[in-house]
Amino acid sequence: MKRKLTLFLTLVLASFCGAHAFAGIQLTVTIAPPPIAVFDQPACPGDGYIWTPGYYQYGDYGYYWVPGQWVVPPIVGLLWTPGYWGYEGRKYVWHEGYWGPQVGFYGGINYGNGYFGSGFTGGRWEGEVFKHNTAVSHVDHNNVHNTYVDRTVVQEVKGPNHAFNGKGGIKVQPTDDEAAAGRGPHQGPTPVQVSHAQDAHNDHLAAHGNPRE
Numbered sequence: 001m002k003r004k005l006t007l008f009l010t011l012v013l014a015s016f017c018g019a020h021a022f023a024g025i026q027l028t029v030t031i032a033p034p035p036i037a038v039f040d041q042p043a044c045p046g047d048g049y050i051w052t053p054g055y056y057q058y059g060d061y062g063y064y065w066v067p068g069q070w071v072v073p074p075i076v077g078l079l080w081t082p083g084y085w086g087y088e089g090r091k092y093v094w095h096e097g098y099w100g101p102q103v104g105f106y107g108g109i110n111y112g113n114g115y116f117g118s119g120f121t122g123g124r125w126e127g128e129v130f131k132h133n134t135a136v137s138h139v140d141h142n143n144v145h146n147t148y149v150d151r152t153v154v155q156e157v158k159g160p161n162h163a164f165n166g167k168g169g170i171k172v173q174p175t176d177d178e179a180a181a182g183r184g185p186h187q188g189p190t191p192v193q194v195s196h197a198q199d200a201h202n203d204h205l206a207a208h209g210n211p212r213e
Helices: 001-014 176-183 191-208
Strands: 026-027 048-052 057-061 060-066 070-072 080-081 084-089 091-095 098-100 123-126 131-135
Touching: 026 057, 026 084, 026 131, 048 080, 060 191
Parallel strands: none
Antiparallel strands: 026 091, 048 070, 057 060, 080 098, 084 091, 123 131
């Protein structure tokens, strides 16, 4: 029950963190997350959306998957830095993702679809318009019109795709630019992202015979 309350408060706090107040919500567990599987990216629903990759979260019955989703950023010009698990002091700590003008450090985790461990190559802002790189992102040209093609950024996933940074996982440190982005102004997950994560949590409970909350 305590863990349910902690997760609920985490999601609520994330939804109310302002652009300058967000510092990253943390969750600590003693079990490593499983390797990240390869999932098909759904087609972008329209112009103005940015892909936010899926990730593992921890609940009452262990790890569960929060699927990736297309999200309208809270402010024009912002990019998503995915959350990640880090092995720290014999525990695995979840570092919440955030919106900011630059992509920060996300543990070197290869989430695919433009998030290959550092930065984001699935699209870019040009003025107030976000353009999708169709070499990386799944785009239906009937719905999305702002696109370009850069095939040099496509990377192949090889071997075990670790879902955490640190001993036994991905061993990389943030670059100077990533560290600077992490110290800059942040905005937490949007209400749509918070609701999406809560739905995944409810599905996790329902799969083990617990009623939805």
